[in-house]
Ligand SMILES: [Ca+2]
Ligand SMILES: [Ca+2]
Ligand SMILES: [Ca+2]
């Protein structure tokens with residue numbers, strides 16, 4: 001990818017030009033060195049090219065924030081693979097400054113650079129058409145509906161998933177940056193992330209990618225938890241009992257939920273008069289992708305749990321490993 005480094009007025013910047021596929025590095029007299037000297041920024045800009053040709057995420061609202069965040073994830077991951085293991089962007093270009101913060105973004109603590117780390121809180125601003133303080137018209141005065149502020153949310157999610165951490169009362173066990181990047185890349189490559197999607201769909205798409213890449217591990221669970229921690233996603237499909245994993249106990253829970261739900265006599269004797277097996281949130285029992293929770297989900301879950309460890313005969317569905325991967329849907333990952 002061709003790059004052009006030049007002098008400009010105003011602020012230091014790096015820009016991927018979607019029309020020409022050129023990257024411009026603009027140097028200003030701000031004391032910050034050119035971003036062309038920061039490997040994470042270079043990788044960030046190149047990742048915009050990946051986005052353009054794979055997911056085509058737009059540049060506004062939540063899709064715009066995800067677009068920028070994917071580039072930051074890629075930037076950190078490339079630098080990590082080349083021996084510089086840190087969670088900040090462009091630190092090499094800020095080395096000569098005496099006053100912190102000496103970086104452009106932080107995935108570890110986005111608020112240090114005026115970026116949100118939790119949906120609906122702090123530096124977050126409403127990027128949507130509806131709701132309080134909504135953003136009807138994306139333009140330069142509102143940063144295309146708050147792209148730079150809100151990109152801190154998926155950035156923080158990625159940090160938590162890769163590194164692990166305790167945030168907003170959620171504990172995420174880190175799966176390593178290489179694995180976390182593989183999930184986000186698959187979401188991009190498979191177009192689970194595309195066009196103008198919102199964060200909830202982005203979470204859904206990455207959980208789906210995690211299931212596909214490594215269903216026997218805790219990747220889907222930790223991906224779900226990471227989005228939960230930043231208050232975007234609220235659960236994992238198939239985890240009917242809310243334990244944080246998927247096992248035979250979820251089958252028992254879901255069977256009881258589905259049959260108890262419509263049982264009038266004898267009435268359920270639990271604390272809930274309608275059913276002793278409420279699924280909260282309800283979508284945890286929805287795993288075949290058709291929105292409602294019913295007997296079909298029981299069948300799906302039984303097959304998933306038992307097929308998962310079956311080596312012979314192999315599952316013969318579209319997925320060579322397991323034909324019954326839970327399908328995350330938008331009902332299973334809602335903004336609070
Ligand atoms: Ca860095
Ligand atoms: Ca469970
Ligand atoms: Ca269903």
Ligand SMILES: [Zn+2]
Nearest residue numbers: 044048068071
């Ligand atoms: Zn960018």
